[in-house]
Each structure stands twice: as structure tokens, then as C-alpha cells.
Amino acid sequence: MPVASSRPPAAPRAPVPEDVPLRKLYRSAEGRLLGGVARGLAGHLGLPVIWVRLAFLGLFLIQGVGALLYAVFWIVVPLGVGGRTAEPRSVFEITGDGRRKLRKPDRGQLFAMLVLVFGAAIFIGSIETTSSRYVWPTLLIGAGVVLVWRQADNARRARWAEAEGRGRRLFQMVRGLAGVALVGMGLAGFMVVRGSAAQLGNVLTAAIAVVAGIGLLAGPWLVRMTQDLSEERTMRIRAQERAEVAAHVHDSVLHTLTLIQRRADDPGEVRRLARAQERELRNWLYRPEGTGKEESDEPDTLADAVKKAAAEVEDKHGVPLEVVVVGDCPLDEKLAAQMQAAREAMVNAAKYGGEGGAVQVFAEVDGRMVYVSVRDRGPGFDLDSVPGDRMGVRESIIGRMQRNGGSARLRPAPGGGTEVELEMERAAET
Amino acid sequence: MTETADTGRGGGVERRVRVVLVDDHRMFRTGVQAEIGRTEQTGVEVVGEAADVDQAVTVITSTRPEVVLLDVHLPGGGGVEVLRRCATLMASADSPVRFLALSVSDAAEDVIGVIRGGARGYVTKTITGTDLVDSIFRVQEGDAVFSPRLAGFVLDAFASTDAPPVDEDLDRLTQREREVLRLIARGYAYKEIAKQLFISVKTVESHVSAVLRKLQLSNRHELTRWATARRLV
Numbered sequence: 001m002p003v004a005s006s007r008p009p010a011a012p013r014a015p016v017p018e019d020v021p022l023r024k025l026y027r028s029a030e031g032r033l034l035g036g037v038a039r040g041l042a043g044h045l046g047l048p049v050i051w052v053r054l055a056f057l058g059l060f061l062i063q064g065v066g067a068l069l070y071a072v073f074w075i076v077v078p079l080g081v082g083g084r085t086a087e088p089r090s091v092f093e094i095t096g097d098g099r100r101k102l103r104k105p106d107r108g109q110l111f112a113m114l115v116l117v118f119g120a121a122i123f124i125g126s127i128e129t130t131s132s133r134y135v136w137p138t139l140l141i142g143a144g145v146v147l148v149w150r151q152a153d154n155a156r157r158a159r160w161a162e163a164e165g166r167g168r169r170l171f172q173m174v175r176g177l178a179g180v181a182l183v184g185m186g187l188a189g190f191m192v193v194r195g196s197a198a199q200l201g202n203v204l205t206a207a208i209a210v211v212a213g214i215g216l217l218a219g220p221w222l223v224r225m226t227q228d229l230s231e232e233r234t235m236r237i238r239a240q241e242r243a244e245v246a247a248h249v250h251d252s253v254l255h256t257l258t259l260i261q262r263r264a265d266d267p268g269e270v271r272r273l274a275r276a277q278e279r280e281l282r283n284w285l286y287r288p289e290g291t292g293k294e295e296s297d298e299p300d301t302l303a304d305a306v307k308k309a310a311a312e313v314e315d316k317h318g319v320p321l322e323v324v325v326v327g328d329c330p331l332d333e334k335l336a337a338q339m340q341a342a343r344e345a346m347v348n349a350a351k352y353g354g355e356g357g358a359v360q361v362f363a364e365v366d367g368r369m370v371y372v373s374v375r376d377r378g379p380g381f382d383l384d385s386v387p388g389d390r391m392g393v394r395e396s397i398i399g400r401m402q403r404n405g406g407s408a409r410l411r412p413a414p415g416g417g418t419e420v421e422l423e424m425e426r427a428a429e430t
Numbered sequence: 431m432t433e434t435a436d437t438g439r440g441g442g443v444e445r446r447v448r449v450v451l452v453d454d455h456r457m458f459r460t461g462v463q464a465e466i467g468r469t470e471q472t473g474v475e476v477v478g479e480a481a482d483v484d485q486a487v488t489v490i491t492s493t494r495p496e497v498v499l500l501d502v503h504l505p506g507g508g509g510v511e512v513l514r515r516c517a518t519l520m521a522s523a524d525s526p527v528r529f530l531a532l533s534v535s536d537a538a539e540d541v542i543g544v545i546r547g548g549a550r551g552y553v554t555k556t557i558t559g560t561d562l563v564d565s566i567f568r569v570q571e572g573d574a575v576f577s578p579r580l581a582g583f584v585l586d587a588f589a590s591t592d593a594p595p596v597d598e599d600l601d602r603l604t605q606r607e608r609e610v611l612r613l614i615a616r617g618y619a620y621k622e623i624a625k626q627l628f629i630s631v632k633t634v635e636s637h638v639s640a641v642l643r644k645l646q647l648s649n650r651h652e653l654t655r656w657a658t659a660r661r662l663v
Contacts, residue, residue, distance in 0.1 A: 324582035324615045360617025373616050415622040
């Protein structure tokens with residue numbers, strides 16, 4: 001698509017072989033003038049769109065056969081995305097240096113417009129003499145019908161694209177109303193032309209009576225039908241949701257429960273399984289709207305990174321970690337280093353201090369500083385008593401923080417256990 | 431967190447507190463009952479149970495407990511509805527009923543919802559029995575009890591919002607209160623916070639109560655902004 005869109009839409013091109021097997025006729029939603037029939041046909045036949053348009057125009061000159069044919073295509077052929085080329089929809093385009101400027105109208109489209117105008121002029125001129133009295137009402141009705149039909153197309157398209165602003169919707173409504181008004185005016189014109197304007201009142205009353213009668217007869221039935229339809233749709237959606245929940249519960253919860261039953265004699269393992277399952281289920285239940293089932297693997301914000309590290313440590317060592325995160329910020333290189341240090345601290349806490357209860361992990365983004373503390377309630381830890389060749393804490397926590405311009409502190413926590421505090425400044429935003 | 435058991439609050443047999451349990455899961459009520467209901471040891475006497483909002487209001491009104499352990503998710507409108515209908519009981523001067531929310535959910539909207547509804551504290555169901563007893567006694571005395579996670583939410587709510595100039599004094603947390611909250615969020619017990627900041631436990635409690643008051647009275651746009659940022663509203 002992006003490759004094709006750089007081409008002017010009317011540029012002649014050899015038929016493309018790639019979509020031969022499944023080529024169905026669709027009206028094109030992209031780059032159309034009226035209903036997208038010509039463009040769709042062009043795409044289907046592998047012809048330049050301008051040829052098709054000219055052909056329609058030529059047929060139009062023969063007693064308006066072209067218009068009839070076009071209308072039939074419009075009704076019968078479904079709208080699709082299948083046109084050959086996608087055309088930028090805005091009248092503006094973005095130039096290389098990022099500015100908006102008025103897009104140059106491409107020559108093909110201009111030419112088509114000109115031809116259209118000429119054709120219309122010739123057509124009108126040719127019937128001026130014979131039955132000019134019917135031409136204007138017919139044109140009015142035609143224009144109205146075209147407006148409304150395009151409207152319907154747009155409504156369908158909106159369902160694909162979904163995003164429609166309020167202003168946009170208002171505009172569409174106005175357009176639809178304008179179409180109806182045009183048709184009405186055309187019909188009224190016919191009556192005036194036929195000299196039956198005097199009976200306009202009578203005709204209108206009769207018409208209204210008929211419409212009201214039909215409405216009374218068919219209305220309740222229509223209402224009932226739409227209600228049934230929407231109800232059925234809701235039921236279906238609900239059933240789908242239930243199926244999804246059932247599938248998820250089966251995949252995760254039931255399996256975990258089976259595992260727990262099998263491992264009932266190993267309390268540590270049972271606890272680990274239960275914690276992991278709880279966390280997973282919680283994520284699934286409280287996940288933000290719109291996120292998919294599968295999270296992307298690498299977290300790109302601090303909060304996600306902390307939570308992920310804690311979850312992994314918890315799974316691996318079977319010690320519960322309670323995570324509290326205040327604020328959030330994107331993860332830069334220095335913070336990634338801090339996260340690695342924090343992870344190391346969590347592993348240490350889980351390994352050596354895990355029996356005293358849950359390990360508390362606290363992360364806070366405070367202005368430019370990011371602050372992480374990992375606290376366990378184990379037997380405590382004295383850096384000086386660790387032999388000099390054991391580099392775990394010195395290198396992977398303290399050293400790593402210092403190399404990246406942060407600081408790390410280890411100290412005994414007041415209620416017993418050890419607390420590791422890591423401080424790092426965020427990289428300046430550009 | 432075994433050290434909180436000997437703070438002298440939970441272990442004291444001479445102290446008594448009457449408690450009503452509100453939770454829609456009978457299993458959970460039974461579990462809590464077994465954990466804290468040994469009155470001789472814990473001093474907690476469970477005087478009533480309820481499984482939904484209507485039952486809860488009836489039981490609380492008839493038994494007039496000192497503390498209600500309230501589940502957040504309840505049939506009939508949730509814990510917030512119970513709080514709303516018991517508002518007069520909470521406000522009564524001589525024997526106020528105090529609410530401690532006890533929930534499996536630690537989603538921000540649940541937490542802030544019941545706190546703003548008037549609950550004096552919020553703990554999650556992963557809490558240990560001794561900690562729960564301790565929390566019940568604190569709430570009975572009118573203090574506030576926060577779980578680390580709740581402290582995190584509150585910090586989040588008040589942090590990094592550029593203060594609206596008008597009622598700044600009314601709503602901003604003081605430096606000290608932030609410090610206390612931060613320590614709670616880091617998993618410190620009240621006693622440990624006191625030791626760390628060289629203040630008394632009583633002072634810690636009053637800081638936490640102040641935070642709670644500010645949270646309930648906090649000016650609207652700040653919390654609205656906070657909630658919007660998390661797509662809660």
C-alpha cells in the first residue's frame with residue numbers, strides 16, 4: 001500500500017499479477033470521485049482508471065446509459081478496500097521538512113474533472129431542445145441520490161475505521177439531509193413542471209397518509225426486529241466473553257490447581273505456584289483496557305520493569321515480593337542499569353532474607369531522581385564481613401550504580417533485616 | 431512481621447474489641463474468625479457476620495461493634511454502600527463504629543473509594559493474623575492503618591501534581607507526612623518508622639491520621655486529575 005500510494009492514481013500500469021487467484025470486484029473506497037465504481041472496475045480489469053471513466057462518460061452520452069450502468073454497479077457491487085491505488089485523502093500533504101502544504105492536484109484527476117464538465121455541458125446542450133423541462137428536476141434528484149448513497153458508503157466505512165469525530169458525524173448528518181432535500185426539491189420540480197402544482201396539497205396529504213399507514217403497519221415489527229437483533233448480538237458477545245474467561249481459567253488456574261494438588265507435600269512449591277498464579281490472574285483481570293493478552297517482552301517503563309523483575313525473582317526463589325511503585329517514567333540506559341542492580345538486590349534479599357517474610361520493594365520517581373529500595377527481614381547482612389573476593393554485592397550492586405553515576409547504600413533496617421537503597425538521576429530529556 | 435505482635439496492642443488480653451465481619455465468602459469469614467477470634471489470646475470478639483450490604487447494615491446497627499472488617503466487593507453495592515448507609519453510626523460521638531477495609535483487591539479505585547467513604551484503614555487479605563489484630567486495635571483507637579500499597583497510592587495521588595495555589599495549605603502533605611508514607615510504602619511497621627525518624631509511635635499515628643483526613647477532604651481537581659491519569663473515571 002505505501003509503495004503504491006506514491007504513484008499518481010491515474011498513471012497507467014501493467015496489470016498486476018499478484019492478486020490473480022482471488023480477484024473479486026469491489027468498489028474502491030480510496031480515491032473515488034462518486035461511488036468508486038470506476039476505480040474498482042479499473043482495479044479489477046487492470047486498466048487505468050481514466051479509461052474506465054471515459055468509457056462511462058461516453059456511454060452517458062448515449063441517452064444516459066452510462067449513468068444507469070453506473071448506478072447499477074453502485075447498488076450491486078459491495079464497497080471494498082480493493083482499489084488499485086490508495087490516494088492521500090487530505091488536500092494537504094506533509095513535505096519533507098514536516099510542513100503542511102497544499103497538495104498539487106494531479107493531472108489525471110484534473111483532466112477527468114474537465115472531461116466530466118465538458119460531457120455534462122454537451123449532454124445538457126443536446127437535450128435542451130427536446131425535453132428540457134425534465135432535466136433540472138432529474139439532475140436534482142440524481143444529485144440528492146448520489147449524496148445519500150455516498151453517505152451510506154461512508155457509514156459502512158466508518159465501521160471499519162471506527163474513529164469518527166463528533167464534528168465529522170454532524171457533517172455527515174448535514175450531508176444526508178442535504179441529499180434528502182435535493183431529492184425532495186427534484187420531486188417537487190417534477191410536479192410543477194407537469195402542471196400539477198395545484199394539486200400539490202392533495203398529493204402531499206395522500207403521500208403522507210400512505211407513509212403513515214406503512215409506518216403503523218411495519219413500524220412495530222421493525223422495532224421488534226432491531227431489538228431482537230441487538231439482543232442476539234449482546235448474547236453472542238457475552239457468550240464469547242464467557243468462553244474466553246473459561247478458556248483462560250482452564251489454561252492457567254485449573255492447571256495450577258492440579259500442580260498444587262500433586263505437590264501438596266511441598267509447602268514452598270505450593271506457595272510459589274499460588275503466588276505466581278495469583279499475580280498472573282490479577283494481571284489478566286485488571287489489565288488496562290485495550291491491551292492484548294500477551295504483553296510485550298521487554299518493559300519500557302520503570303514501573304513495568306520493577307514489577308517484571310520482582311515477578312521473576314518471586315517465581316525463581318519462591319519468596320513473596322511486595323512491590324509498591326510510585327510514579328513512572330520511561331526506562332533509559334542509566335535506569336536500566338539501576339534495574340539490574342535492583343534485581344540483584346531482590347535476588348539477594350530473596351535468597352538470604354526470604355524466610356523472615358515478604359521482601360518489600362519500593363520504587364519512586366521523584367522529579368529527576370529515581371529511587372528504589374529493597375528490604376528484607378532476614379538475619380541482616382554486614383558488607384565488611386564478606387570476604388573481599390566475593391564480588392556479588394560490591395560489583396553487581398554498588399559498583400554498577402557508581403559506574404552509571406548513581407549511588408547505592410546498604411544498611412540494617414530498624415526492625416531487623418537489610419535494606420538496599422539505590423538512587424539514580426534520570427537522563428535529561430532531549 | 432512477627433515483631434508487631436509484641437507491640438503490646440494485639441497481645442494484651444485485658445483489651446477487648448467487638449468486631450463484625452462483612453464478607454460474602456463464608457470460607458473467608460470462617461478463616462478470619464479462626465485466625466483472630468480466639469478472644470482469650472487476641473482480645474478480639476467477633477460479635478456478628480454478614481454476607482451482603484443489607485445484612486451488614488442490619489447486623490452493624492443491631493450489634494454496634496467497635497470495628498467492622500469490611501470487604502470491598504459485596505453483593506448489593508459493595509463496601510462503599512455499607513459505609514454510606516452507616517454514616518450516622520460512624521459519626522456518633524460516644525461509641526463510633528469504625529471501619530477497616532479488608533480486601534483481596536488492591537486496585538487503586540477500590541482503595542481510594544472506601545477510604546473516601548470513611549473507612550479508617552485498608553489492608554489486603556494477604557495480611558497475617560497478628561498484623562490484622564494489631565490493625566483492628568489501632569482502628570478502634572481512631573488511628574489510621576495503611577498497607578504499603580495504599581501508602582503508595584496516596585503518595586502517587588499527592589505527588590508530582592503541581593499544587594493549585596489556592597488551598598495549598600489545606601491539601602498538601604507536609605514533608606514529614608510524605609516521609610512517613612514513604613516508609614510505610616517501603617514496608618516499615620509503625621514502630622520501625624518511629625525508630626527510623628526518631629519520633630514516637632503516637633506521632634507516626636497522628637501523621638497517618640492527618641494523611642487520611644487530607645485524602646478525604648482533598649480538593650476535587652487534584653483527585654480527579656489523579657483518577658483521570660489512571661483512567662479510573
